[in-house]
Structure formats: structure tokens, C-alpha cells
Amino acid sequence: MLTNLDEHMRIERLEDLDRRHLIHPWTDLGAVRAQKPLIIDRAEGVHVYDVEGKRMIDGMGGMWCVNVGYGRDEIAEAMAAQAKRMCYFSPFTKNSTEPAIEFAHRIARYTPGDLNRVFFTTGGSTAVDSAIRFIHFYFSFLGQKEKRHIISRENAYHGSTYLTATISGKPGDKPNMRFATDIVHHLPAPNPYRRPDGMSLEAFGDQCVGDLERKILELGPETVACFVAEPLLASGGVIVPPPGYQRRTWEVCRKYGVLYVSDEVVTGFGRLGHVFASEPVFDIVPDVITSAKGLTSGYVPLGAFIVSDALYNQLLDAAGEGQMFANGFTYSSHPVACAAGLAALDILEREDICGHVREWGPYFREQLGTLADLDLVGDVRGSHFMVCVECVADKKTKEPCPSAWSVAKRVFERCRERGLMIRPLGNWIVLSPPLIIGKAEIDEAVTALRGAVRDVQGDLVREGVWRA
Incomplete structure (x- = not known):
């Protein structure tokens, strides 16, 4: 039976080997030596678990692809x-x-x-x-x-x-x-x-x-x-x-x-x-x-x-x-x-999954649309189970957030803390969950994303780079 120390050493070894040997798609080469890889260990339904046992809703659906869910x-x-x-x-x-x-x-x-x-x-x-x-x-x-x-x-x-x-x-x-x-x-x-x-x-x-x-x-x-x-x-x-x-x-x-x-x-x-x-x-x-x-x-x-x-x-x-x-x-x-x-x-x-998407996709889109009341959110767009939340520096002018703010990456980290995986793309937060996601998980994901964006808004204000 592995002890906590054994498990800790296993994870550290995997992280070290990842940095030494794996080339990831779309890698920021300037950060690759210092970044800590997120190692996903297992998955079931709409959830994934990292090697430390953290459970998260997979708001990315793998990469737009795990449509019928994990563990089939x-x-x-x-x-x-x-x-x-x-x-x-x-x-x-x-x-x-x-x-x-x-x-x-x-x-x-x-x-x-x-x-x-x-x-x-x-x-x-x-x-x-x-x-x-x-x-x-x-x-x-x-x-x-x-x-x-x-x-x-x-x-x-x-x-x-x-x-x-x-x-x-x-x-x-x-x-x-x-x-x-x-x-x-x-x-x-x-x-x-x-x-x-x-x-x-x-x-x-x-x-x-x-x-x-x-x-x-x-x-x-x-x-x-x-x-x-x-x-x-x-x-x-x-x-x-x-x-x-x-x-x-x-x-x-x-x-x-x-x-x-x-x-x-x-x-x-x-x-x-x-x-x-x-x-x-x-x-x-x-x-x-x-x-x-x-x-x-x-x-x-x-x-x-x-x-x-x-x-x-x-x-x-x-x-x-x-x-x-x-x-x-x-x-x-x-x-x-x-x-x-x-x-x-x-x-x-x-399982008539397409019918499920037609029934619950509009709800997913509508609930994410409520995030438009946040100061950092300029646009929420999409259809059914593919949606993007776009962050802007100024809602009136639609001025994009400077790249130095790393807004979507920050939201990604805050979402992970709250049990949600999203896809960060510059100023865009993209969600495309497994198509079997239900109302409870939708509500949980929207709540987590709202809290994460609010956290990032507060961080930017405290750093003196943005005023809401």
C-alpha cells in the first residue's frame, strides 16, 4: 500500500519526467521549464480527477470530443x-x-x-x-x-x-x-x-x-x-x-x-x-x-x-x-x-443524447449568459454545449484585456480550485462539456465560473492594473 510520501514522490517524478521529455501542443516555450503540469489520472461521467485526487467537472469535454462521457x-x-x-x-x-x-x-x-x-x-x-x-x-x-x-x-x-x-x-x-x-x-x-x-x-x-x-x-x-x-x-x-x-x-x-x-x-x-x-x-x-x-x-x-x-x-x-x-x-x-x-x-x-442536448443546451447557454453582468465580461456567445465567455478591459469600448493580464489563464486556475476545468484562450473562456451533463452540474459549473471571474477581477484591481 502506497503511503502519502510514496504518492508524493510518484507525482513529483511524473512532473519532472513531463518537463524533461514531453512536448505539449501549443506550449509556451518560455514557461515550459517552470510550469507544473496538470496530470489527469482518471475520469468518470462528466468529471476528471487529477493525480492528487481533485475532482473537477470537465467543462472542456476533453477537447470538444468526449461527447458521451467518460467511463463507458x-x-x-x-x-x-x-x-x-x-x-x-x-x-x-x-x-x-x-x-x-x-x-x-x-x-x-x-x-x-x-x-x-x-x-x-x-x-x-x-x-x-x-x-x-x-x-x-x-x-x-x-x-x-x-x-x-x-x-x-x-x-x-x-x-x-x-x-x-x-x-x-x-x-x-x-x-x-x-x-x-x-x-x-x-x-x-x-x-x-x-x-x-x-x-x-x-x-x-x-x-x-x-x-x-x-x-x-x-x-x-x-x-x-x-x-x-x-x-x-x-x-x-x-x-x-x-x-x-x-x-x-x-x-x-x-x-x-x-x-x-x-x-x-x-x-x-x-x-x-x-x-x-x-x-x-x-x-x-x-x-x-x-x-x-x-x-x-x-x-x-x-x-x-x-x-x-x-x-x-x-x-x-x-x-x-x-x-x-x-x-x-x-x-x-x-x-x-x-x-x-x-x-x-x-x-x-x-440514450437520445442529441435530444438531451436540444433540451438542456439552451439552459447551459442561458445560465452562462448571466455572467454578462460581471465587469470583466464583454460577451457571452455560443449555442447549446459550446459557449465562449469573452473578457474585456472595457465593456463600452470592447477593448481587449492586455496579454500581460493573462486573464483566461487566471480564470482557469481559479476554476480548478472550485472544481471546474475550462479552456483558456487569450481573453476567451471556452466551455464544451460532455453532452451528458445535467442541470445540477450545469449550475455548479456556472457558479464556479462566476466565482472565478470575480476572483480575477479582484486580483486585477488589487494589482492596480484595472479599475472596474
């Missing part, structure tokens, strides 16, 4: 059973496995229109990257090699491959990195909170839709391959575009022969109350949908892009003889991952 034996057992039967086989050329076939079939039941063709990848970044490669292949196949330009948006996030990092538009991710800037173009973010003073929401919507049309005409419709858009811009601050924006931009793409890629890596598999939100929430049937995260509820990496029959069927039979879509991954269609996805989808369906 059914998923773990499905993975184990598949691994025992056959852990892996190459997915290339004609090779296939039953879990991959069945999961593709199940996914196609939920996609809008004729989006029936599923290409499995290893995560969201490779899903978007592969979708773009497919689109470039498609136009080249049709003899339209000049159609290669990609339109995205500022504050968008689409991945971490070389191409998807270029398509992403978060300015804080750009320094010291290199990108394929010759074919990627970014529109202004469709963020109503940051629209010009005095401009109506309707006029701002017109401007945002016009931005897309003007860019297509500037580049020439014959050169533009696709518009890549998250229905709601997730890690770019949970930006909710003006009403009707998604449908109207889809119509612009149709008008000019530009393919529409709906990046549902975050919004898919229940986060907005539907397996896919494109059609039931935003009234669009895109040419391509990308997915990951909730695809397996985060239990194992998997991504996918789903393409329409209208596009894919043009490449088949005699027309496609000798042509090779040269894209794929060793772990595409991984049978263990697909088994996990099937089990996660079973839970989503059986």
Missing part, C-alpha cells in the same frame, strides 16, 4: 473485443474490415443529401487535409487544374497539418511558422460582437456574405476550388455568425461553382443537438463534411470526410480507369477505432 465500458469493451479478434490490417486498395464498413454505413444514415461516401482518417486535421486533397484531385481529374484556391476565414481553425494550418486563421498561431499562402485566402471573421459601431446585425450579415462573393470574383470563380467553413467557429472564440449566414454563403458557392466544405469536426455528433448540424440547424447540404472528435467520443483517434455521390460518382468506372487518389494513412479505417465509433454511436442513439 461499452466502448472500451468493443475496442478490446476488436483488438483481440484483429487489431489491424492495411486499409489500402481493396482491403477492408467489418467495423470500417459498418461504421461508414451508419454515418451515411445521418449525412444530408447524397453525402454517402466516407473516407476515414486519423483525426480532424487529416480529415480536412484529405478533403482538400480530394477536391484538388476532383478538379484536376475534370481538367480544371486552375481551380485550386481555398477560401477560409480569420479566427477559423481547421487543423495542424501544413495545409490545414494555412487554412486556419487564428493570428496567434502564425508567428515563426510557414504556410502555403499562395492558394489560401482569409475573409474577415463573421463575429457580430466585433462588428462596426452602429452597424445592424442584418447589415453586418450582408457584409460578411458580400466578403465571400467579392473574394470569389477577385480571384475568379474559375480558380476557386472551395470555401471551408466551421458552422460555428470553435476554437477561434465560438463565433456565431449572423442569422442566415451559413445558408447565404452556401448559395454564393452554388452560384459560382465553388464547393462548400462544412467542417463539423466540433459541431458534429451531438454538440448542437444533431449528429450533423449542417442541414437541420443551418439549412445547408454541403459538398463535403469533415468530422472527428465526437466521432469516437474521444476514446481513440479517428477522423473522416464525407463526400457527395454527385462528386464521387464522376470519378468512377471508365472515366477513372488508371487514375489514383493518392491519399491515405496507415491507420485510415482502423478497425479498433471504427469499433469504438460504432459503440459511441450506439450510446448516442440509445
Whole structure:
């Protein structure tokens, strides 16, 4: 039996090894030697526990992904059973496995229109990257090699491959990195909170839709391959575009022969109350949908892009003889991952988790909206179980908090003390809990966040850097 001293030594060892060997995503290299890693030891339902036994509501849902919650034996057992039967086989050329076939079939039941063709990848970044490669292949196949330009948006996030990092538009991710800037173009973010003073929401919507049309005409419709858009811009601050924006931009793409890629890596598999939100929430049937995260509820990496029959069927039979879509991954269609996805989808369906999100998501959003009465909070935005609280130095001018204040990081630490995990992003506090969260946990999370923001407000005033 471990003593308290043994346990203390174990934790110190893990912290030391972490600092010496692990490179974390999005690491502040100036602080990496001094920072103490937060080591999560176990999880159950909507809660995670660190190595010291501290229990916290996971307001992040892992990373937008643990949709059906932690500790689902059914998923773990499905993975184990598949691994025992056959852990892996190459997915290339004609090779296939039953879990991959069945999961593709199940996914196609939920996609809008004729989006029936599923290409499995290893995560969201490779899903978007592969979708773009497919689109470039498609136009080249049709003899339209000049159609290669990609339109995205500022504050968008689409991945971490070389191409998807270029398509992403978060300015804080750009320094010291290199990108394929010759074919990627970014529109202004469709963020109503940051629209010009005095401009109506309707006029701002017109401007945002016009931005897309003007860019297509500037580049020439014959050169533009696709518009890549998250229905709601997730890690770019949970930006909710003006009403009707998604449908109207889809119509612009149709008008000019530009393919529409709906990046549902975050919004898919229940986060907005539907397996896919494109059609039931935003009234669009895109040419391509990308997915990951909730695809397996985060239990194992998997991504996918789903393409329409209208596009894919043009490449088949005699027309496609000798042509090779040269894209794929060793772990595409991984049978263990697909088994996990099937089990996660079973839970989503059986427990009507999408219905639960439609019922309680508005309450989650409304309760977080009450934080707008705090002096440090400028905006609360989002939908259902994806919400952002934006902190500002001045509510009237919407002036952002200086980076030196480290507002969201401070709120993160204060939330941890109160039993809540949030995602800090600059001046943004992002919440995207497991979709099974109930009223009691919602109320607890909102109370904890309110107390944490109040604490940080007090700290800033005492330090003499801000006056409420």
C-alpha cells in the first residue's frame, strides 16, 4: 500500500519526467521549464480527477470530443473485443474490415443529401487535409487544374497539418511558422460582437456574405476550388455568425461553382443537438463534411470526410480507369477505432443524447449568459454545449484585456480550485462539456465560473492594473 510520501514522490517524478521529455501542443516555450503540469489520472461521467485526487467537472469535454462521457465500458469493451479478434490490417486498395464498413454505413444514415461516401482518417486535421486533397484531385481529374484556391476565414481553425494550418486563421498561431499562402485566402471573421459601431446585425450579415462573393470574383470563380467553413467557429472564440449566414454563403458557392466544405469536426455528433448540424440547424447540404472528435467520443483517434455521390460518382468506372487518389494513412479505417465509433454511436442513439442536448443546451447557454453582468465580461456567445465567455478591459469600448493580464489563464486556475476545468484562450473562456451533463452540474459549473471571474477581477484591481 502506497503511503502519502510514496504518492508524493510518484507525482513529483511524473512532473519532472513531463518537463524533461514531453512536448505539449501549443506550449509556451518560455514557461515550459517552470510550469507544473496538470496530470489527469482518471475520469468518470462528466468529471476528471487529477493525480492528487481533485475532482473537477470537465467543462472542456476533453477537447470538444468526449461527447458521451467518460467511463463507458461499452466502448472500451468493443475496442478490446476488436483488438483481440484483429487489431489491424492495411486499409489500402481493396482491403477492408467489418467495423470500417459498418461504421461508414451508419454515418451515411445521418449525412444530408447524397453525402454517402466516407473516407476515414486519423483525426480532424487529416480529415480536412484529405478533403482538400480530394477536391484538388476532383478538379484536376475534370481538367480544371486552375481551380485550386481555398477560401477560409480569420479566427477559423481547421487543423495542424501544413495545409490545414494555412487554412486556419487564428493570428496567434502564425508567428515563426510557414504556410502555403499562395492558394489560401482569409475573409474577415463573421463575429457580430466585433462588428462596426452602429452597424445592424442584418447589415453586418450582408457584409460578411458580400466578403465571400467579392473574394470569389477577385480571384475568379474559375480558380476557386472551395470555401471551408466551421458552422460555428470553435476554437477561434465560438463565433456565431449572423442569422442566415451559413445558408447565404452556401448559395454564393452554388452560384459560382465553388464547393462548400462544412467542417463539423466540433459541431458534429451531438454538440448542437444533431449528429450533423449542417442541414437541420443551418439549412445547408454541403459538398463535403469533415468530422472527428465526437466521432469516437474521444476514446481513440479517428477522423473522416464525407463526400457527395454527385462528386464521387464522376470519378468512377471508365472515366477513372488508371487514375489514383493518392491519399491515405496507415491507420485510415482502423478497425479498433471504427469499433469504438460504432459503440459511441450506439450510446448516442440509445440514450437520445442529441435530444438531451436540444433540451438542456439552451439552459447551459442561458445560465452562462448571466455572467454578462460581471465587469470583466464583454460577451457571452455560443449555442447549446459550446459557449465562449469573452473578457474585456472595457465593456463600452470592447477593448481587449492586455496579454500581460493573462486573464483566461487566471480564470482557469481559479476554476480548478472550485472544481471546474475550462479552456483558456487569450481573453476567451471556452466551455464544451460532455453532452451528458445535467442541470445540477450545469449550475455548479456556472457558479464556479462566476466565482472565478470575480476572483480575477479582484486580483486585477488589487494589482492596480484595472479599475472596474
